[in-house]
Amino acid sequence: MAKEGTEIAEETEQMMDQKEPDNPVCAVIDSKEMRAVVLTGFGGLNKLKVTKKPMPEPQEGEVKIRVKACGLNFLDLMVRQGNIDNPPKTPLVPGFECSGIVESVGENTKGFEIGDRVMAFVNYSAWAEVVCTPLDFVHKIPDDMTFPEAAAFSMNFVAAYMMLFEVANLREGMSVLVHSAGGAVGQAVSQLCSTVPNVTVFGTASPFKHEAIKHSVTHLFDRNVDYVPEVKKISPDGVDIVLDCLCGENTGKGLTLLKPMGTYILYGSSNMVTGETKSFFSFAKSWWQVEKVNPIKLYEENKVIAGFSLLNLLFKQGGCNQVKTAVQKLLSLYDQKKIKPVVDSLWALEEVKEAMQRIHDRGNIGKLILDVEKSPTPLMANDSTETSEAGEEEEEQEGDNDNKERMPFIQ
Amino acid sequence: MAKEGTEIAEETEQMMDQKEPDNPVCAVIDSKEMRAVVLTGFGGLNKLKVTKKPMPEPQEGEVKIRVKACGLNFLDLMVRQGNIDNPPKTPLVPGFECSGIVESVGENTKGFEIGDRVMAFVNYSAWAEVVCTPLDFVHKIPDDMTFPEAAAFSMNFVAAYMMLFEVANLREGMSVLVHSAGGAVGQAVSQLCSTVPNVTVFGTASPFKHEAIKHSVTHLFDRNVDYVPEVKKISPDGVDIVLDCLCGENTGKGLTLLKPMGTYILYGSSNMVTGETKSFFSFAKSWWQVEKVNPIKLYEENKVIAGFSLLNLLFKQGGCNQVKTAVQKLLSLYDQKKIKPVVDSLWALEEVKEAMQRIHDRGNIGKLILDVEKSPTPLMANDSTETSEAGEEEEEQEGDNDNKERMPFIQ
Numbered sequence: 001m002a003k004e005g006t007e008i009a010e011e012t013e014q015m016m017d018q019k020e021p022d023n024p025v026c027a028v029i030d031s032k033e034m035r036a037v038v039l040t041g042f043g044g045l046n047k048l049k050v051t052k053k054p055m056p057e058p059q060e061g062e063v064k065i066r067v068k069a070c071g072l073n074f075l076d077l078m079v080r081q082g083n084i085d086n087p088p089k090t091p092l093v094p095g096f097e098c099s100g101i102v103e104s105v106g107e108n109t110k111g112f113e114i115g116d117r118v119m120a121f122v123n124y125s126a127w128a129e130v131v132c133t134p135l136d137f138v139h140k141i142p143d144d145m146t147f148p149e150a151a152a153f154s155m156n157f158v159a160a161y162m163m164l165f166e167v168a169n170l171r172e173g174m175s176v177l178v179h180s181a182g183g184a185v186g187q188a189v190s191q192l193c194s195t196v197p198n199v200t201v202f203g204t205a206s207p208f209k210h211e212a213i214k215h216s217v218t219h220l221f222d223r224n225v226d227y228v229p230e231v232k233k234i235s236p237d238g239v240d241i242v243l244d245c246l247c248g249e250n251t252g253k254g255l256t257l258l259k260p261m262g263t264y265i266l267y268g269s270s271n272m273v274t275g276e277t278k279s280f281f282s283f284a285k286s287w288w289q290v291e292k293v294n295p296i297k298l299y300e301e302n303k304v305i306a307g308f309s310l311l312n313l314l315f316k317q318g319g320c321n322q323v324k325t326a327v328q329k330l331l332s333l334y335d336q337k338k339i340k341p342v343v344d345s346l347w348a349l350e351e352v353k354e355a356m357q358r359i360h361d362r363g364n365i366g367k368l369i370l371d372v373e374k375s376p377t378p379l380m381a382n383d384s385t386e387t388s389e390a391g392e393e394e395e396e397q398e399g400d401n402d403n404k405e406r407m408p409f410i411q
Numbered sequence: 412m413a414k415e416g417t418e419i420a421e422e423t424e425q426m427m428d429q430k431e432p433d434n435p436v437c438a439v440i441d442s443k444e445m446r447a448v449v450l451t452g453f454g455g456l457n458k459l460k461v462t463k464k465p466m467p468e469p470q471e472g473e474v475k476i477r478v479k480a481c482g483l484n485f486l487d488l489m490v491r492q493g494n495i496d497n498p499p500k501t502p503l504v505p506g507f508e509c510s511g512i513v514e515s516v517g518e519n520t521k522g523f524e525i526g527d528r529v530m531a532f533v534n535y536s537a538w539a540e541v542v543c544t545p546l547d548f549v550h551k552i553p554d555d556m557t558f559p560e561a562a563a564f565s566m567n568f569v570a571a572y573m574m575l576f577e578v579a580n581l582r583e584g585m586s587v588l589v590h591s592a593g594g595a596v597g598q599a600v601s602q603l604c605s606t607v608p609n610v611t612v613f614g615t616a617s618p619f620k621h622e623a624i625k626h627s628v629t630h631l632f633d634r635n636v637d638y639v640p641e642v643k644k645i646s647p648d649g650v651d652i653v654l655d656c657l658c659g660e661n662t663g664k665g666l667t668l669l670k671p672m673g674t675y676i677l678y679g680s681s682n683m684v685t686g687e688t689k690s691f692f693s694f695a696k697s698w699w700q701v702e703k704v705n706p707i708k709l710y711e712e713n714k715v716i717a718g719f720s721l722l723n724l725l726f727k728q729g730g731c732n733q734v735k736t737a738v739q740k741l742l743s744l745y746d747q748k749k750i751k752p753v754v755d756s757l758w759a760l761e762e763v764k765e766a767m768q769r770i771h772d773r774g775n776i777g778k779l780i781l782d783v784e785k786s787p788t789p790l791m792a793n794d795s796t797e798t799s800e801a802g803e804e805e806e807e808q809e810g811d812n813d814n815k816e817r818m819p820f821i822q
Contacts, residue, residue, distance in 0.1 A: 085711065166672065167715060169580045237729075251706050260728035261577065263715075266706045292703040295662050295677045299718030300496065302728060304578060304674075307710030317671035317713060318648075 031055060036093045036128035037352050037370075042082030045353040053093065056125075056132040058106035063138045065120055065131045068147035070370040071097040071155060072347075072355050073184075074245075074268070075311070080356070088124065095126025095370075096311060099141065099150035109135050117141050119150040121323070123315045127349065129372055136320035139327045142335060152184060152341035152367035153330070159267060159310045160188035161326045163243060167306045168263040174240040175200040177231060177257060179250075181217050182209035184342070184367040185267075189243060190216035191339045202231050202239060212365050228253050243267060252291045255303060263304040342366030348376040442466060447504045447539035448763050448781070453493030456764040464504065467536075467543040469517035474549045476531055476542045478511040479558035481781040482566060483758075483766050484595075485679070486722070491767070499535065506537025506781075507722060510552065510561035520546050528552050530561040532734070534726040538760065540783055547731035550738045553746060563595060563752035563778035564741070570678060570721045571599035572737045574654060578717045579674040585651040586611040588642060588668060590661075592628045593620035595753070595778040596678075600654060601627035602750045613642050613650060623776050639664050654678060663702045666714060674715040753777025759787040 033052045040047050058064040076094050078084050102116040112118070112135060120126075121137040141150045164170040170193070178189045181203025193199040194216070203217035204227050210220050221230045231239060240261070242254035245268030254264045293305055313319035333339045344364040347355040348371060355368050444463045451458050469475040487505050489495050513527040523529070523546060531537075532548040552561045575581040581604070589600045592614025604610040605627070614628035615638050621631050632641045642650060651672070653665035656679030665675045704716055724730035744750045755775040758766040759782060766779045 162672075166580060169577060247707070260724055260730055261573075261733060263717075264706075266710045292705050293716070294703050295675075295716060295718060296658070297718070298716065299677045299720050300723060302718060302720055302724050302730070304715060304717035305704070305706060305709065306674075306715035307706060307708070307713060309710050309713055312711060313671055313713050319671055319713070322672060 034129040035349060035372075036125070037095070037349050038091050039080055039094050041090045042080065042087065044080075045356060047080060047090075048352055048356075050349050050352075053128065056130055058104055058109065058132045060107045061109055061134050062106040062132045063102055063109060063112050063118070063120070063135050064104045064106075065098065065100040065118060065133070065138070066103045067098045067100040067126070067129055067131050067372050069099050069151035069346075069372065070095050070127050071151040071184075072352075072359060072368040072370060073097075073155060074359060077356055077360060093125040093128055095122065095124065095128070097121055097151055097154040098126040098131055099147040099154075100131070100372075102138075103130065105135075106132075111135060112138065112140075117143070117145075117147075117150075119154045121154060121314050123311075127352070127370055136324075137314065139324070139331075142331060145334065148343045148346060148367075148369040148371065149341045151369050152343050153334075154327075155310060156184040156188045156367065157192070157330050157339065157341065158323055158326050159308065160185055160192050161330055162310070162313075162322070163265050163267060163308050164189065164192050164241065165329075166322075166326070167265055167308055168241045168304075170196055170199065170241060172197045173199070175202065175235060175259075176241045176243065177202040177227070177239045177254070178243045179204045179223070179245055180362075181205045181220065182213045182365045183362075184344075184364075185243075185245070187213070187216065187342045187366050188339075192333075195333060195338050200235070200239075202227070202234075206362055209365055228257060231257055238262065241265070255293070255305065258301075258303050260302040261304075263306060265306045265308050267308045344368050346371040346374055348374040350376040445540040446760060446783075447536070448506070448760050449502050450491055450505050452501045453491065453498065455491075456767060458491060458501075459505075459763055459767075461760050461763075464539065467541055469515055469520065469543045471518045472520055472545050473517040473543045474513055474520060474523050474529070474531070474546050475515045475517075476509065476511040476529060476544070476549070477514045478509045478537070478540055478542050478783050480510050480562035480757075480783065481506050481538045482508040482562040482595075483763075483770060483779040483781060484508075484566060485770060488767055488771060504536040504539055506533060506535065506539070508532055508562055508565040509537040509542055510558040510565075511542070511783075513549075514541065516546075517543075522546060523549065523551075528554070528556075528558075528561075530565045532565060532725050534722075538763070538781055547735075548725065550735070550742075553742060556745065559754045559757060559778075559780040559782065560752045562780050563754050564745075565738075566721060567595040567778065568599045568603070568741050568750065568752065569734055569737050570719065571596055571603050572741055573721070573724075573733070574676050574678060574719050575600065575603055575652070576740075577733075577737070578676055578719055579652045579715075581607055581610065581652060583608045584610070586613065586646060586670075587652045587654065588613040588638070588650045588665070589628075589654045590615045590634070590656055591773075592616045592631065593624045593776045594773075595755075595775075596654075596656065598624070598627065598753045598777050599750075603744075606744060606749050611646070611650075613638070613645075617773055620776055639668060642668055649673065652676070666704070666716065669712075669714050671713040672715075674717060676717045676719050678719045755779050757782040757785055759785040761787040 032055050034055050035050055036053045038049055038051050040049065073096065079094055099119040102112050102114055102118055104114060105112050117140065118138050119141050120131065120133050122131050122133045125131060176189065176193055176199060178186050178201065180186045181190065182205040186203060190201050193201050200218045202219045204221045204223040205213060207222050214220055219234055221227050238257045238259045240259055242257055242264045244250050244254045244264065244266050247266060251266060258264055298305065314323055342365065344366040346369050352370060355370065358364055359368055443466050445466050446461055447464045449460055449462050451460065484507065490505055510530040513523050513525055513529055515525060516523050528551065529549050530552050531542065531544050533542055533544045536542060587600065587604055587610060589597050589612065591597045592601065593616040597614060601612050604612050611629045613630045615632045615634040616624060618633050625631055630645055632638050649668045649670045651670055653668055653675045655661050655665045655675065655677050658677060662677060669675055709716065725734055753776065755777040757780050763781060766781065769775055770779055
């Protein structure tokens with residue numbers, strides 16, 4: 001059953017940890033503590049609460065950031081559900097990206113000074129008032145970039161940039177297929193494609209978003225119809241680059257749509273998990289259902305298949321320098337006003353449930369941001385409540401996977 | 412048993428079709444006929460002979476070329492054995508590349524004039540005195556490029572270029588692993604890598620070639636030892652690009668050696684067929700033995716796997732324009748004296764058996780060329796008879812696959 005917005009709002013007012021009733025919600029009085037979103041266990045929205053945590057202090061090589069804005073990604077929903085490979089232990093503070101101001105630095109932390117405006121990648125713990133993270137994950141931002149823009153910039157634009165220009169080698173005259181074209185990655189992909197002459201972007205999105213994003217996507221398709229014949233009607237030879245955040249049967253479809261010398265990139269697997277809660281087995285089952293690829297077939301067909309996980313690159317594979325190079329190139333494009341992150345809406349930490357519901361319901365166009373200094377009153381940059389397809393409270397959807405939304409892994 | 416060079420030479424003197432004893436071997440008297448190498452059926456060297464064929468005339472859109480030099484590739488040995496997918500019917504004239512002078516053009520064949528010096532891709536039939544091929548496959552060559560250089564240039568440099576710069580996106584500071592580093596593709600790869608600052612080339616080659624090619628390869632390994640630990644000793648993180656012409660277990664090895672964001676490219680499958688004659692089943696068996704790749708594993712590991720077949724791109728997939736772009740860029744590098752095809756040796760058409768034996772025995776450093784105007788007396792640019800590992804006549808090796816040579820699909 002759908003819950004009304006007011007009902008959810010009432011719930012979130014109760015979200016603050018009741019054990020600490022004397023601490024005001026929106027002010028930092030005790031510098032030994034800070035507010036943070038905490039995931040108490042894997043599951044539904046009710047596993048999230050805002051509570052006080054000990055103030056972190058920077059270790060050697062770390063930067064301490066007074067957080068202004070945090071990015072919310074589809075991946076955060078997957079983390080909440082525990083539907084990721086090797087999930088960490090709960091309780092934990094979610095979040096992989098934020099922006100803010102450098103408050104202090106640890107020993108041997110060169111290159112940053114107190115007061116620097118920065119954006120940062122964080123291996124969990126971004127959704128807090130204060131974050132400490134190694135300097136390799138921190139990047140200074142331009143004076144004219146707002147903190148919400150910066151938090152919307154890091155993961156999505158870096159992922160889109162590295163996929164298009166480093167994995168797939170996007171060049172003049174090529175064509176790109178991207179799913180969830182209205183999402184944050186989709187919008188980053190569209191903008192980056194527009195920096196290269198004569199690039200055709202095919203995109204899928206919910207119909208209610210088409211009007212809002214039609215300027216950024218050459219050919220838009222309803223996400224509920226099969227995109228393969230739609231693309232082939234326009235481009236019988238297929239496309240040069242397929243960016244797939246869905247996985248499952250879409251892997252085969254994507255490979256089919258590739259032109260010779262084309263590149264398919266899997267950067268998410270949301271079909272495996274959307275709407276499925278706490279089910280390791282459903283994940284494992286889907287894993288094996290993905291069509292495996294014979295390298296000799298790639299040889300015969302002159303095709304490229306790739307996978308891209310920015311978080312694995314950053315936090316498991318030592319890819320900081322590669323990411324740093326991408327960030328520099330992206331900031332140069334930002335300075336030239338060729339790209340600009342699209343912020344869908346701002347939410348207080350206490351509104352994280354509504355924000356997650358909105359991303360689950362695919363209501364967003366662009367990025368959802370947790371605004372750490374915001375009071376819990378929704379401010380929608382683009383209210384799509386009336387046209388959104390799903391209004392149900394997610395907790396009640398377990399086991400009902402019909403008509404589930406397909407969302408990007410990193411949005 | 413090994414046959415002496417003189418024995419083979421005596422055989423080749425008998426190669427001319429005995430049905431036409433009155434026609435001199437090396438002169439074109441009757442303009443209605445031309446000399447060509449003919450493969451009479453799939454099998455060993457004895458299936459090759461030089462004979463007269465009707466003079467071809469250019470159809471609409473075709474260029475008629477008086478051939479000066481033809482390239483010999485490992486692929487030609489596979490064709491001879493019938494060890495390719497969907498082999499054509501015999502008798503046929505082998506050969507996929509040549510250089511020469513435009514003798515005439517068909518109707519609607521713009522851009523070429525009689526007397527133009529050209530190189531061309533041909534879908535079989537290159538090993539002849541005259542070739543007709545569609546203009547899309549023909550490229551003008553610089554005045555200072557010799558015909559043997561041009562014939563050595565087309566397939567190998569285009570393949571190396573497209574793999575390095577279009578599939579794999581080679582950039583400053585990267586590392587590349589290439590097998591058969593002394594072969595024609597290997598030499599093209601090394602030269603192209605040297606056009607990018609600070610690229611490390613790891614190569615495998617027979618030890619006797621090391622001295623000759625050490626200037627072009629950063630780290631050379633004996634092709635008879637396992638290269639994986641050797642590469643890891645020098646670069647524990649692995650390499651950015653693996654070019655594999657071997658297939659089989661090397662696919663898994665190559666993927667293992669890749670750094671995150673690295674690209675593995677399969678461009679040949681010589682392990683499947685070298686030394687195995689006319690065995691479709693051994694081919695099919697090997698096909699299924701190749702490790703298939705789960706896209707989700709690529710996602711987790713941030714890896715790219717690709718296949719590249721220049722001939723399929725050209726003749727089955729309409730990739731002429733992509734190839735044309737690559738040729739233009741390569742000719743510009745040639746003009747700047749940054750690359751120069753390495754010609755191993757020149758052979759008369761009647762010496763095609765010795766030439767094939769040399770490529771089979773891995774005696775070559777760089778490209779073997781059939782010089783159409785040459786008389787049947789071997790002129791070795793680099794004679795390595797004494798150090799070559801294998802001297803046996805190939806016909807007698809059937810069923811004996813121990814110590815077989817590993818050769819690139821396109822060399």
